[in-house]
Amino acid sequence: MKLSQLADIHEGETIWVFGSGASIQFLDPAFFDDKVCIATNLITQHFPLREYYLFSHYHPAVKQSLNDPGMVVAVTHDLCSTRWPGTSSYGEGEWCFGRTPPAHVVINELTFREPMGSSFDPSRHNKDGELVFGSSSIHGSIHLAAHMGARNIVLVGADCGTIDNMHRVEGYPAGHTPWQLYDNHLIAMKKWLGQKYGTRVYSLNPFVNFNLEGHKFQGVHDAS
Template sequence: MSFLRNNLSNKILFEATKNILTRNERFRDIHKGESCYIFGNGASIKYFDIEQFNDRITIGCGLLFLHKDFKKLNTKYYYTGHPFFYYPYWTNPYSKSFERNTLGSIYKSNIFEHRDIEYFVSLTNYLGLRGKNINYLYHYDKVFTIKEGSDLTGKYTFMDSALTGMLGIAVYMGFETITLVGCDYASTPKMSGHFYEYGKRKLNDKKFIYSEKPLLAINECVNLRTVTINDDFTGDIVNEIDYKTLMKQELNYSENNEIIDSSALIALDKTNMNYRIFSEK
């Protein structure tokens, strides 16, 4: 009975918000045949000179805009798929407590600072984040599909992770060659942590494929590869290319306090999200 009730509620919500979603039609095949970078937030970014990736459009996510060289990228699009994320209070996924949403405030301030970028957010945030460059995605109770699921004007099924969210957007826009940067779970062994966290963590050699169904489906219709820090890493499903081979330059590791402003690091440390921002963590 609850399934039927939820299904009916979702259908009503979808019909009521069609006009909002239809606005996304303007992105269909807008970059047909082009190439792009998809930037995650993985720790491998600490080894890269990201300015070298400015030769094509970037689709970003998460806290990428905190990187000191973010403005040197050609970032046109940005994905933040967290539901109910842009409100003053939220249920923290780590503490499980209902508290002031300090992390959402960090995102909001950076979104307002970079108004030249088109943002894609969950439809649940419609009342929390508005603007001409804010675009909404509907994602309720739908099983993943490659064709209908990548339709930004419909029931978007690419939202199980930031990586799949960005991939679905890229496919809808018509990109045919996609290079993953900082998407460290797309290869093995897997690098843990984020570029904005302190230190180096142990590699994870466990065999598991992240976002397997979307990667398998997308790998069939576009040229997809992931950038690794060296040739010790092998792509899961997708092809891999190491940074030195791609950019013809050596790796140069930078700690988080070298690539992110100290005030931003202090703010992240206060988000109660279990981030390892400073060495004592």
């Protein structure tokens, strides 16, 4: 399957894109049963979705979801990130999928072979026919949603901070926590997707309002 085959297949719809933030644990997976969902990395192993697309920088995350009947299509780069916990020498896409990937795996061919770090700018670092390679896999997930024709994208668990001192949903592998970097890049992606695709990007608050029902959030503007 080619990335081009996914273009506009959900044109005009709202697509829900999942990160791994702790706010997810305050949600009921059944809420998303009738929604178009894109999971990032390993989130469905900790928050089961009935049906979903998958995006990941990491081939191991895709490989672990290949036999999940709820996974419709997975998208990953032709380059496998080496930063997945417990890995040391993962190389190009061939090692994981063989010369021909499974029919429901799309290989995103990259021009820029490394994430851009603090210099990431989707308007400069994306090439037509590709999905962006940013500081987090969720950038590829939301770009995939726009590529699929989303009129609205709702981020779920893209917290860029902690809730009750939890960095991620319970049980999820520990990861990096450069919240300011991730926050800056999500804002950049929101602006760019609006300009390029006319897509609106929002975020789901699982609580009744920003008082968070007494839970404590610490993010980029809080002291470490």
